[in-house]
Amino acid sequence: MALDALRASPLVEQAAQRMRDEISGGQWEVGMKLPSETALVKILGVGRSTVREALRSLSGAGLVQARQGAGVFVIATTPHEDWATGMRRSAITDVYEVRMLVEVEAVRLAAVRRTADDIAGIRAALRHRAQAAGEGDAQFVDADIALHATVVAAAHNPVLTGLFTEFLPVLRQGLIDLVQLFDLRADRPDHGADAHAVLVDAVCAGDAEAAGGALRAELEQTLARLQRR
Missing domain, CATH: 1.20.120.530 (GntR ligand-binding domain-like)
Incomplete structure (x- = not known):
């Protein structure tokens, strides 16, 4: 995966958007396990807390789901609306x-x-x-x-x-x-x-x-x- 590092703020929103793009673009398909938190830190060029907040955002939108002991998986390609x-x-x-x-x-x-x-x-x-x-x-x-x-x-x-x-x-x-x-x-x-x-x-x-x-x-x-x- 070749994602450019992020520089400008707000970083959480940018990190979440970058991952949403990967999901909607088909690079991360439904059922696929996301890279580990450590790997996402390196890929996106942001801190661990930023990655966690971005993942919470994706989870809240119904795009990913954390599974205990297994990691975070893609469960949908489009966010649900509240x-x-x-x-x-x-x-x-x-x-x-x-x-x-x-x-x-x-x-x-x-x-x-x-x-x-x-x-x-x-x-x-x-x-x-x-x-x-x-x-x-x-x-x-x-x-x-x-x-x-x-x-x-x-x-x-x-x-x-x-x-x-x-x-x-x-x-x-x-x-x-x-x-x-x-x-x-x-x-x-x-x-x-x-x-x-x-x-x-x-x-x-x-x-x-x-x-x-x-x-x-x-x-x-x-x-x-x-x-x-």
Whole structure:
């Protein structure tokens, strides 16, 4: 194997990339045992700790596997994606379909479980959304998402809250693109204010059916726009 020594930093990333290249290029095939740690130190021209960190990176990506007493073996040629990375790569329409499944049920639970403090927080988030109508698209979308996140939190289910949080990066950019593409705030800067008021009133009143229906109608309308992009 003729690999050039590495010089620039960050060395761990470079070492990991060099080994990934060997795997994806077929020089190190699936089932093949990697050179020993000592050999990799010499081949790559880096320290032992750098090699170990690089191997951990490859293992975390699902490319190699250490076998007790036998060494490190190639188990795949392409890395697997974690949940967050997969979300970032997903189409916004795919994310929105799953968001509907998660959030509609969350608001139904929120209507049943909300506390007095939750109600105060939801009302405050709705007011903040209205105030953000006078700001830029990104700020308005942030205020909109904050309202939805506050309602989801009122369901008091950490798993639902965690799932919704995972949607936020891709959801935020998708909504900003949607607002700008369709110029949704041209006629009314507080676009969707009425629908959100209905949702908030239903949650605060403890009407799970009305809350779920209001949110589903809003999300279906937005999803239809996304599908026409």
